[in-house]
Amino acid sequence: MGSKVKRELLKTPRGTRDLLESELSVVRKIQKTAQEFSSYYGFQEIQTPHFEHAELFGASLGESTDVVEKQTYTFRTRGGDALVLRPEGTVPAVRAYFEHGLGSWPQPVMLYYSGSFFRHESPQKGRFREFNQFGLEILGEELAVAEATIIRVCSLIFKELGIETSLELNTLGDKECRPTWKKELVAFYRKHFEKLCKDCKRRFKENPLRLLDCKEPSCQEFKAKAPQMLEYVCEECKAHFKEVLEFMDSLELPYRLNPQLVRGFDYYTRTVFEFVTTGKTEAEGETGGPASPSASQGGKRVELGGGGRYDYLAQVLAGKDLAAAGAALGIDRIAELVSSRPEEKDRAQLLKTERPQVFLIQLGMAAKRKILSLMEDFRKARIPLAQSLSKDSLRGQLRLASKLGVEFSLIMGQKEALEGTIIIRNMDSGMQETLPVAKALERLKLKFK
Ligand SMILES: [Zn+2]
Ligand SMILES: [Zn+2]
Structure with missing residues (x-):
């Protein structure tokens, strides 16, 4: 008699995995560190459902973003509701803000969340279809102190975990100044339209900002020469960005301006930022110790977390004004870096033999x-x-x-x-x-x- 389940069905679906004790202990340690810093800085935990109404994300992330177009898991319930496995955590947090009337709390409302999110992406090292994120949101604060606080807490978490990251910053302007830049961007790309990749040709028509998201090697030269938002920002946006940078200076947080940084979603305004690494951890030292699994990412830019300001998201979701900023950390990639450290391997080994x-x-x-x-x-x-x-x-x-x-x-x-x-x-x-x-x-x- 053959077995009842086909052998390939005894494996987790593509892009998902089981976490055993040795891996989970690293994940828990990262989550605990992130929680400790976040609550110390005044963030309160929120848990939202793993699925939401499908429409919630369509309008707010941008219908023509890659996530909404190709990467969400949407399904119909037996009752006929269209639902979606949450692809990110900011939209649910803003939804919850309005659903529970958090506008009546002292502002800003500072929230953190931790859990699984879902995107149908092609699996890679450190990237899964069910992935772990830790996120921070500051809702109801229009001043640059919101971004600064979030960046500060994220960088403290990385530091505590012994992960060296560099911070990249950019501004995307607001509804006053962004249209001018967009027009220039379209004019520039129109000249090169025939040479663009298939995805960029589509982006050109549907959502030109996304052109700067392109990872195709053949499109990189256009990205490098494209008009930069910083040249078109209005006075208010310029002043706001300057304030963010001044916070970075006073916190002694080094940063690099990256004019091609646009992030994946439409809801960002003004500040966007990313924490990136080339795979080197503190333990490996400046001169680079023995090759570790993470070093095999070979200087490739790896994003460990990022976020930005999203002052218009509440308008799209609830028709209300709510200035806000947030960030999310990719726990899976961070865990990979942390567990690739030699001393962490020893510790995991010790745990196994010493625990009982x-x-x-x-x-x-x-x-x-x-x-x-x-x-x-x-x-x-x-x-x-x-x-x-x-x-x-x-x-x-x-x-x-x-x-x-x-x-x-x-x-x-x-x-x-x-x-x-x-x-x-x-x-x-x-x-x-x-x-x-x-x-x-x-x-x-x-x-x-
Ligand atoms: Zn392209
Ligand atoms: Zn502006």
Whole structure:
């Protein structure tokens, strides 16, 4: 008889993966670091659903952006509603702001979120179709202090994780000045239209700003020569951008102006920024240590996070004015960098061998039943415990215990189970002692304090 499920169905769908303990511990560490810094700086957590109404994203991200055109997972429910797996976190946060009347809170409202997002992209190293993001939003603040705070918190998180990033900044202007630039951009690209790639020909018609998003090598020379927004900004936008840069100077945050930085969504106005790396981590040092997996990205520009100001998004979503700025960090790529560090590998190894300190051995049914309730006492006493309820021989269990490198084994057989006692065995010396269960627990508790 063949198996019921085809072999390829026993693998996760393309672009998704399982995370096992060793990888999860790195992800959790990054999320925890990000949460700690964010709450310290006054951000409050928000959780929004994994799916939203499909229309929510269409209008707000821009119908002709790559994400909305090709990358969203939309589906119809049995009831006929069109829903979409959330491709990003800013739109849901703004939706929640209006749904819960957060406008009546003291402004600005500062939110952070952490979780899975979904885009149908071609999978690459560090890029998945279900991916992990950590995001920060400051809603209801028109001053440059909003961008500055977000950039500051993001860079502190990177620093704490020991990841070297460089900050790139650009301004996209606002509805006053951007149209002039757009007109110049279109005029410039019209001259080169025949030489553009297929996607750019489409972008030219539908959404010319996206021309600067093109990754095709043949389009790079046009991007480099294209008119830059900075030459067309109005006085207000210029003053705002100058303020952002002054914040960077006073925070001693080095940055690079990148005139081709446009980000993927239509909702950005004025400031946009990205944290990029060439794959080098602090641990590898300035001169570059031994080649690590991350170094194989070979100086390629890797975006670890980014964001910007989105003053018009609330107009599109709710017909209301709400100045705001935000950023999102790509947790998967950051995790890849963090876990490629040699000392992190050692730590993961240590965790595996050091975590259980006591091995619980049971012999016979009576002991097996007792031990299940005993484990809860150990959990409450916070004593890391390993056990094997399936192995029955004493020798097999002792072998497993020494493989795990535990200091002590606890042995409960038929006799001990009936008497309410347990044997403590020192794994190094082989010395054994029989004690009442409560006493054994007390002793181990003192040992591992
Ligand atoms: Zn192109
Ligand atoms: Zn302007």
